Structures are given as C-alpha cells and as structure tokens.
Amino acid sequence: MIPPLMDFSRLCVHTVTTKPWGIEETVRRYSAAGVKGITIWREAFLDKGPAATGQLVRDHGLKVVSLCRGGFFAASSANRRAKAIDDNRHCIDEAAALGAPLVVLVCGAEPGQALGDSRKQISDGIAAVLPHAAAAKVRLAVEPLHPMYAGDRCAINTLGQAREICGRLNSPWIGVAVDVYHTWWDDRLRDEIGACGRGGWLFAFHVSDWRLPTVDLLEDRGLMGEGCIPIREIREWVEGAGFTGFIEVEIFSRRLWAGDQAQYLESIKDAYLSRV
C-alpha cells in the first residue's frame, strides 16, 4: 500500500462540504487552515458572480480545482435537451470566468425514460458542448454516480460507462471524475481506473466514506475513516494510473453540517492524512 499523504499540498475541499459557511468565510477558513484547492459549487457564487468569486479565491492563495456542476442532459423532450445544452454552455462560461479549469458533469437520468435512452442523450449532449468547452479551455469530467441514483440523479452509474463516453467522444476536453463514494463497490473499478489512465481521462478524484448504516441516500456521507471504503487502496490505483492532481473532499452530511465547521475542517485534515 502507498504511504499516507504527508502534507496538504494536494488537499482540495468542496464548498458544499462546509455548506453552512458563506463563500467569504469558506475561502478565509480554508486558506487559514492550509487547504490548497477549492471546488466551487455554483450556488456559492450566486452573490458575487463567478469572476469576483474567482478573484476572492486567488486573493486567498487558493486554487480553483473545479466547478460543480453541469450536466443533466437527459430529457424526454427535444426542447428540454436543447435547453440543457444551453445551460451547459453557460456553465462552461462561468467556469472560465471563475478560473476553473474543469466542470464536473452530473449526468442526470430522466425519470420514466429507459436508461439506455438517457445514456445516449447524455453522450450526445456532451458532444454538443465539447467545442464550446475546447474554445473556453475548460475540461469536462463525467462523474459516474452510485447506482442508487439511477432513477433520477444520474444514468451513468459505473466508471466503465463514463470511460466508454470518453472513448466515443475522443477529445482532450472530456474525461472522468472518480469518486470513491460512487464507485468503491465495483469489482471492475481497478481495471477501469487503469483504462481511464491509459486514455488520459483521469481528471478528478473525490473522497468521502460510506457509513454503516447509511440512513439517507443523499446527505449521509461519512468523513474518510467513518465508513467502509478502502480509500487509500483506491488512491493507489488512481495514482498508479498516473493521476497527480488534487484530492477533493466532497461530503454531504446533515450530521456533519450540524456541528462546528471549523472543528470539522480540522477533522477533515486529520482524516486526509490518516485515511486517504
């Protein structure tokens, strides 16, 4: 097994992880805590807009790692699919204004529509926005979500499916985000990470943990070490496949949001060194 991480030079935290903080407090606290990267959720720049938010982040010595999130291309009507493509072009523009080199795509399913149809529409939607992404020099990462979201939030449920989209679209601007929470159960994960590495598609790596029991499908993720995911082993696979980027802590947890966020940020740092 690879050794633990020894410093915070690759630590990135998602704004949603410490959701109770506003963007100014988030940036100030992350910077003071020695966090080096930040992934911005779109709601975090509702007040200031993307450009001023990006400036705020850089003024505090933080690097914007990615913008969460675009996607949601699947829709049963052509009008709604066209609107999703427009929304994603807009999201790419926001990423450029923010200074984010990457947009994470959550590839929503359309309830009531066959998963195969949604998957096709997702691939077509990404193809439609890729020229815009290339022009803006913003990369796009397909993030497969856990199969428990296949009914609504995401029709791309394995890294293999995400990798197939990358192979089909064949562009340096499309890749994958590997999130241990969504993918750890998959017996093909190691091989698929290797294949994504060979394709040059490993754009992002997200960590959290799977609690036992998990009491909510959306907002009960664990801090690294609170659950059963072999996080360090998966980091070994990802790094063995050539990934050297930020390690992003993305945790949705009503339980953790309810506590003191400054203390929680310290726990994240401890868990990052001891469990990632």
Added chain:
Amino acid sequence: MIPPLMDFSRLCVHTVTTKPWGIEETVRRYSAAGVKGITIWREAFLDKGPAATGQLVRDHGLKVVSLCRGGFFAASSANRRAKAIDDNRHCIDEAAALGAPLVVLVCGAEPGQALGDSRKQISDGIAAVLPHAAAAKVRLAVEPLHPMYAGDRCAINTLGQAREICGRLNSPWIGVAVDVYHTWWDDRLRDEIGACGRGGWLFAFHVSDWRLPTVDLLEDRGLMGEGCIPIREIREWVEGAGFTGFIEVEIFSRRLWAGDQAQYLESIKDAYLSRV
C-alpha cells in the same frame, strides 16, 4: 414487448411482503386471493417449524417456491465462516422439511473486510454446502443485491458476479435469483440474464419497484408501477432466456405494511397483471 400476464398461475408472494400477517392468516389469505405460490421467510415458521408450515401451505393449495434465506458466508474469522457453513446446512434441512425446492442466498459482506475477500469466502462457503444441497435435493440461488448494500448486507452486487460463481462451481444445484430492484440499473443486465439462461442458472425472479425518491435504503420498495423499473422489459429478457417459473413479489415497505393488508394484496394482483 411481451403481453401482460393473464392470470395468477405464476404469482408467488413472499411472506415478508405482507409481514403484519402471521403465517396462518398469510396462507389463508393468499389461497383465498388466488395466489399460487409462496416464498417463506424463515421467521414465518418460528412457531410451527418448517415441516408443519409446509403442510399448512400445501393444505391450502399453495406451492412453496423458495425459502428465504441462507447465505452470509463472509466473515473475517475461520470460526465464524465454519459456523455460517453449519447454519446454511441447517437452512437446507429446513427447506427440505418445508418442501421448498430452493434456498435464496443473501451473500452478506463483512464490514471492514475487502470486498474481494468477502466474494472469495462466499464462493468457498457455497462450495462447502453444495454436496449437502445436492443430497437434500434443494437448489441454491445466489441473489445479487444492489450496490448500496455492498458495505454490509451483500458483497455480490451484480448478476455478472453471481453468474461467475455459478460458472466456477459448476453444479446443477447452484443458480441465481434475479430481483429487478437490485439489478435494473445495470447496463449489462440483459446480456447477463442471457448468459444465466444459457448456463441453466435462472432459478428465481423477484419483482417490486424503485420509488423516486427512495427515502430508506431497506424498507421503502414500491409496488410494481410505483417506481421507475422497466419490469415488463426485464421479464421479457428473463423469459427470453428460458425462465418459466414463478414471479415472486418481494416488497419491504413500512408504508405498505402500515395499510390494510387485504387491500394491499388486491393491489399486488392488479399491479401483477398491469405492470409485470
């Protein structure tokens, strides 16, 4: 798409589906409603024992389709693995006493243990009890459970994994149970059902639905038609692969258990004809 089912000759209901009823009421009500098959959960014969329960069922003109459930072979200590093998031999004896031709195996994961290790132990555990199953003329079905259970309840999370176990063990006494709730999201499902058909491994078919939103990981399944699973399409695949057995309604739902069970049983019959 294949036509709807026209009668209840293949309808089986799991005792747990109408959990508020005791076994005597369950059997009486199912029989009166025209249900033809019953899958018995082990807690249902705690009072009478398996032999008397089997007699009760037959006296009401019902056929025992399967016994739920054995399994849980994965364990970090050799002692606990040996105990699990003993428990499963006992479960096979209970099935024989009950008159159940099949035991469904829930292949529990061991929390904190690598999934690959659990999967190996599951395969070894089944291999150890297969001679006992063959002697008792009781078949065993590996039921892959949804990946959201990979941390504790089940380390076999795709039909492909279950099929690999069958291929490795190579015995007429081992096969699979395909449950739409656990497998519907998988883009390999159709192919894997075909492969299981060719192997002679399609032993059981379970139906329910995936609700949007799902608010509990264990006890929020839907009645067929209440969710997003393409149940009839999956039945078409299963039957196209040669399956002609009972169609088993297995629903865990606090919401549905809280209502009038006789009315619920009628809804099950309606949903069986209109949505399966």
